[in-house]
Amino acid sequence: xxxxxDIANLPLVxxxxxxxxxxxxxxxxxxxxxxxxxxxxxxxxxxxxLSNERTPTNSSVVTTKIADLAVTGTKVADGTINGGQKLVxxxxxxxxxxxxxxxxxxxxxxxxxxxxxxxxxxxxxxxxDSAVQPAALTTKADLVGxxxxxxxxxxxxxxxxxxxxxxxxxxxxLAGQRGDWCTRTDRGTDWQLIAEPPTTLANWRERTYPASxxxxxxxxxxxxxxxxxxxxxxxPTVHSxxxxxxTGLDAAIAARVARGVTAWKLYGTADSxxxxxxxxxxxxxxxxxxQIAQRYxxxxxxxxxxxxxxxxxxxxxxxxxxxxxxxxxxSPVAGVLYLMAE
Numbered sequence: 001x002x003x004x005x006d007i008a009n010l011p012l013v014x015x016x017x018x019x020x021x022x023x024x025x026x027x028x029x030x031x032x033x034x035x036x037x038x039x040x041x042x043x044x045x046x047x048x049x050l051s052n053e054r055t056p057t058n059s060s061v062v063t064t065k066i067a068d069l070a071v072t073g074t075k076v077a078d079g080t081i082n083g084g085q086k087l088v089x090x091x092x093x094x095x096x097x098x099x100x101x102x103x104x105x106x107x108x109x110x111x112x113x114x115x116x117x118x119x120x121x122x123x124x125x126x127x128x129d130s131a132v133q134p135a136a137l138t139t140k141a142d143l144v145g146x147x148x149x150x151x152x153x154x155x156x157x158x159x160x161x162x163x164x165x166x167x168x169x170x171x172x173x174l175a176g177q178r179g180d181w182c183t184r185t186d187r188g189t190d191w192q193l194i195a196e197p198p199t200t201l202a203n204w205r206e207r208t209y210p211a212s213x214x215x216x217x218x219x220x221x222x223x224x225x226x227x228x229x230x231x232x233x234x235x236p237t238v239h240s241x242x243x244x245x246x247t248g249l250d251a252a253i254a255a256r257v258a259r260g261v262t263a264w265k266l267y268g269t270a271d272s273x274x275x276x277x278x279x280x281x282x283x284x285x286x287x288x289x290x291q292i293a294q295r296y297x298x299x300x301x302x303x304x305x306x307x308x309x310x311x312x313x314x315x316x317x318x319x320x321x322x323x324x325x326x327x328x329x330x331s332p333v334a335g336v337l338y339l340m341a342e
Contacts, residue, residue, distance in 0.1 A: 150177070159192075172199050181207075266292060 114122055141152040159179040165171045166185050174182055181192040187206070195203040217224040218231070243249045259267065262280060270279035283292035287304040295301050306313040322337045332338060 168201065171204065172201060174198055 114125060117125075141148045159181060160176065162174045162176050162180050162182040164183040164185050165174065168184075171182055171184060171191060174180075176182075176193050176198050178193055178196055180198075181190055183190050184206075190207045191204045192207060193203060194205045197203065215221075218226060243253065264283060266281040266283055268279050268281045269276050271277075281292055282288075283294045285294045285296055285302055287293070287302045293301055293303065303312045303314060305311075306317060321335065322339065324339045324341065326340065328338065328340065
C-alpha cells in the first residue's frame, strides 16, 4: 500500500460526532488531497527525480520493483553503495582499481589479445610458437597405445631369433615378422622371414653359405683321422735318416755317457774334484762293499749284516733275535724275542 492509498482511505467523519473535530479533520483531509494532486502533476510532467508510478517509499525502491533474488535493502551492507559516490556510470571508478588492474578500458572488445600482454609474456608465447612446428609434426610417427604402428616402422626392423625347429611345419607355425629368423635342425641351416605372413613357405628364405673346396677326405666327411692305409699308393716302407736330419740328435748323443766294454758295470757319472766325469759303477748279487746291489733271478736282494740303526738286517739276524718256540725255554737268552704259537 502506497502513501496515496493511505491518504485516500482517511475517514471523512469521525465516530464521536464531534463537530469541531470533524471540521478540522475535513480541512486536513482536503490539504492532503491538494498535495496529492500536486504530486500527480509532477509525475505527469516527467520529472526525472520520480518514476511514472508513485511507488517510492522512504527514498528506496519497494519490493514490487525488484525482481526475484535481486538486491534488496536488506541484502546491501551499510555504506556499500550510497549516493553513487562509489559508482561512475554503473562502473567502478579507475581510482578504486589497483595499479595495472584490468579495466574495461584496457581490454578491447572484452577480450585479452597478445598485444595487450606484457612484453616478457609475449616473448614466451613467441618461443612456444616457434618450438611447435605443425609442418614438422606431420613428418613424425604416430603412437598407438604408446607404440609405433608397424606400418610406420622403417624397412629394416629389429630382428628376433624365433628359436630352433626340427620340421618345416614347425617353422610355418612360428609367430614373427619380416626380418625374424629361425634354425632348421633337420637341414642344418638358418631361415629368415622375408615377407608376411610366416605361415607361407615362400615368405621364408634359407640362408646359404659358400661351398667348401674340400667336400671329403679319403671318402670321409667331418673330423677325419688318416692312416697310411687311407692314402692310395703310400704303403709303409723302411728308410733311414742321418743324425743331422733330426733336430738336436747330435747334441743329445754327445752328452751321453760313454759305453764301456767291461761286464757287470753300470753307466753313470762321478764327481772328480768338482768336475762331473763318466764313471762305470760295479754291481753284484753278493753283498760287497761299495757296489750296487743286484737282485737274484727270483728277486731276492743280498745285503750285509746290519751294524747301525739305519742298516737293513739280514734273515740270519732276524732268526737269531726272534725265535719261535714250542715251549718257553728254561734259560732264555737276553736280547732274544721268543714267540710261541697258540
